[in-house]
Amino acid sequence: MIKYLRSTSEVFRVLFSFWSTSIASELEYQLNLVIEIISVVANLTGSIFILSLFYSPTTNLGGWSWHASLVVLGIYTILDGYTTSFLHPNLSRIVRHVQNGTLDFVLLKPINSQLWLSFRIFSPWGIPSILSGITLVIIGFINSQANFSIKSLLLSILMVLSSFIILYSLWFLIATTSIWFVRVWNANEVLRSTLVAGRYPISAYPESLRRIFTFILPIAFLTTVPAEAILNILSYRIAFLSLILAIAFLFISKRFWMFALKFYTSASS
Amino acid sequence: MIKLSKDLFKYIISWLRVPIALISTQYSLMIEYRAEIILWAISGILPLIMLAIWKEATISERIGLSDDYLTRYFVSAFIVRQFTAVWVMVSFEEDNLEGRLSPYLLQPLMPFWRYFSSHIAEQISRIPIVLIMLLVLNASIPNILWIPSLKTLVIFCCALFSAFCVRFLLHWMFSMICFWSDRVSALERLLLIPYLFLSGLVAPLDTFPTPIRNFANLTPFPYILAFPSNILAEKKIDLISNFTSLFFWAILLFLLSYLFWKRGIRHYSGMGA
Numbered sequence: 001m002i003k004y005l006r007s008t009s010e011v012f013r014v015l016f017s018f019w020s021t022s023i024a025s026e027l028e029y030q031l032n033l034v035i036e037i038i039s040v041v042a043n044l045t046g047s048i049f050i051l052s053l054f055y056s057p058t059t060n061l062g063g064w065s066w067h068a069s070l071v072v073l074g075i076y077t078i079l080d081g082y083t084t085s086f087l088h089p090n091l092s093r094i095v096r097h098v099q100n101g102t103l104d105f106v107l108l109k110p111i112n113s114q115l116w117l118s119f120r121i122f123s124p125w126g127i128p129s130i131l132s133g134i135t136l137v138i139i140g141f142i143n144s145q146a147n148f149s150i151k152s153l154l155l156s157i158l159m160v161l162s163s164f165i166i167l168y169s170l171w172f173l174i175a176t177t178s179i180w181f182v183r184v185w186n187a188n189e190v191l192r193s194t195l196v197a198g199r200y201p202i203s204a205y206p207e208s209l210r211r212i213f214t215f216i217l218p219i220a221f222l223t224t225v226p227a228e229a230i231l232n233i234l235s236y237r238i239a240f241l242s243l244i245l246a247i248a249f250l251f252i253s254k255r256f257w258m259f260a261l262k263f264y265t266s267a268s269s
Numbered sequence: 270m271i272k273l274s275k276d277l278f279k280y281i282i283s284w285l286r287v288p289i290a291l292i293s294t295q296y297s298l299m300i301e302y303r304a305e306i307i308l309w310a311i312s313g314i315l316p317l318i319m320l321a322i323w324k325e326a327t328i329s330e331r332i333g334l335s336d337d338y339l340t341r342y343f344v345s346a347f348i349v350r351q352f353t354a355v356w357v358m359v360s361f362e363e364d365n366l367e368g369r370l371s372p373y374l375l376q377p378l379m380p381f382w383r384y385f386s387s388h389i390a391e392q393i394s395r396i397p398i399v400l401i402m403l404l405v406l407n408a409s410i411p412n413i414l415w416i417p418s419l420k421t422l423v424i425f426c427c428a429l430f431s432a433f434c435v436r437f438l439l440h441w442m443f444s445m446i447c448f449w450s451d452r453v454s455a456l457e458r459l460l461l462i463p464y465l466f467l468s469g470l471v472a473p474l475d476t477f478p479t480p481i482r483n484f485a486n487l488t489p490f491p492y493i494l495a496f497p498s499n500i501l502a503e504k505k506i507d508l509i510s511n512f513t514s515l516f517f518w519a520i521l522l523f524l525l526s527y528l529f530w531k532r533g534i535r536h537y538s539g540m541g542a
Contacts, residue, residue, distance in 0.1 A: 035455045039462060046466035053476050059328040186308035193312040200322055209321050 014111065019122035022089075026124055033125070040077075040128040044136070047073055047199060054204075062203030067144035069201055071227040074136030075160070076199045079167055079222060081129025083192075087168060089121045091175040091188070098178050101266050114257050118172060137230060146231040155239060159229040162246035163222045167195075169249035172257070179260040198223040221245055291382060295390035306391065309354065310398045316346040317406070319471045332476055340413060341502035342473050344406070349497045350470065351399045352392050353433045357384045358457040361444040366451060370537070381441065381530075388437060421503055428497040431515045436493045438522035445526060448533030463488060469495030489518040 026032075051069060054061045061069055094117055097103040107113050146152075174187045194217060202210055202224040213219040221242045228234040299306065320343035324336060361384065364370045373380045407414045417425070443460060447453050465471065468490040474482050485491050492515045499506050 029452065031452065032455060035452075035459060039459050042459070042462045046462060049481070050466060050471050053472050054322075054326050054328050056328060056331065059326070059331060061322075061326060181304075186305045186312070189312045190308050193315060194318075196315055197318045204322050204325055206321055206325050 011115065015119055018120050022121045023124050036125045037128050040132055044077065044132055047077075051200075062201050062205070064201045064203065065144060067140045068227070068231055070140035071137050071144070071230055072201050072223050073199055074133045074138075074140055075163070075223045075226050075230075077133030077136060078130050078160070079133075079163065079195075079198070081126035081131075081133060082164060082167070083126070083171075084129060085123050085126030086119060086121075087171045089123045090118050091171050093117070093121075094175045095178045098264075103264065104266050107261070107264075113261075114172070114254060118168065137227075141230055144231060146233075149232070152229065152232040155234065156226060156229040159226040159234070159239060159242055162242045163226050165246040166218055166221055166242075166249050169246075169253040172253045176253070176257050176260045179264050195219060195222065201227070218245060287378065288382075288386065291386035292390050292393075295387040296393055298387070299390045299394040303394065306394055307398055310351060310395055310402065313347065313350050313354070316343045316350060316470060319343060323472070328476075334473065334475060338502060338504065339473070341415060342498055342504070344403075344413060345498035345501035346470060346494060348399065348403075348501065349429060349432065349494055351395055352429055353436050353493060354391070354395075355388060355433075355436050355440045357388065357437060357440045358444045358453050358460075360384065360387075361441075362447050362451070362453045365447045374534075374537075384441070385437065388433075392433075417501060417503060421500065424508065425497060425500045428500050428512070428515070431512070431519065432493045432497050435489055435515055435518045435522065438519060438526055439489060442522055442526035442529060445529035445533045448536050464490055464493070467491065468493055469498065486514075489514075489522075492518065 048070075051061070051073060052066075055066050060066070064072070094103075097106060097117070106116055109116060141148075170191060171188060174191060177187070197205070197209075197213060198219045202213055202220040205213060210220075214221075225234065225238060225242050229239065320340060323339050323343070361370075364373070370380065373383060403414060440457070440460065443456055444453060446456060467485040467488055474485060474491055474495050477485065492511060496506070496511045496515070500508075
């Protein structure tokens, strides 16, 4: 137990120094902050505007009230920031490591290679998205008159965590295939463009797509389920399913990485 | 008379020699990247996702948009988006940063045409992919496709090509910022935001409140996407005023980008030289 705790604290210490160095290097580009803030504000305005097109006193989107669907949009925005901060900067580099053969050096480091590849860099440019997403969630929550309880708060945090894990695993699974197909980066673009569907509650889609978004590409568990947890309308069955899915995805991504490494022959050798 | 027509023919061929050579070499290059082009094509499915939402949403009937029109509009938007994809800012930035622009400038060909032809070549290589995607769509949702009249198709192709030119010139104009700054790809993301929300990609412009629709019509974006899509969807629209706006934007952007190019080239010092 103590050994386990020590190794966990070691991991956090390493991650902390990784992130502080990457923040320091990113802060070289201060103009980016301005661009990022403009893009987050413009994106949010646009998304809220498009969402508002579906609402009138008599119509709604898939049975979700206006404020409830703002929570979904907020979760989507948080995930977008998470992607900008972690997934995109780190996982886009796997492709380059494979191409240039520098993956060798990563594998030689005395640290779990999946951890290093996935969380080496923290880009601060996702923070505006994350903050505005949280704001949107709070605004939606307060105005939708949902009941607040410690239990639902805990459940919400758990569901958001599991959506983080599922999203991470999807990205990592695709990035891993770059061991075989070097130029795989566009596959992540495909994933990104499909996940846009998560901007709206899953019940806004026709039955057939709803099934695809639940069982094949788990978009429902990325945004709708956490939003339901926050609004205190989530059934325990779905919450349990989400946790199982997150654990399964994480496990599969780890095993798949180990499997893929067996085929890694290093560049130019 | 025969000699004259022969000479004319020769003249036209010699004039076409460069574009044909450019497009055919770029086409073979694109064929090398076909796997990526397939992935790019699939990542353009946003209009189809939006179609699903709009059809399911109860609001569309209230606004007076029929299901039929919505389907046709978004399928058309999907097609238009596929053939107006532009990435010149990314490749121009890359060429600029890696010093490839310098040898291009030495050649007796304006670098503009190099990028333009590579986009055209990519679109040609996209045709079969888009056709297959449409067939798959038709198989999964029967009768979603329709056969437009020949006249519609001809007008559509003209509008599509003009729309592509306007979008290309817009991005080309912003690429010129490369001469002064090296973070143009961040600007490209900014440029995509108004395109996403104002062009009609996620919602037909008819659903917008009037002030916002009027505002959108002042920007080039609706002419890039909504206008050609509406033609293919066989909606009754004012062709002349829309085409005029397209040409207006094309000329304006052309002049501006030419101006920026002249200034930028004077400023250019050859990265990595």
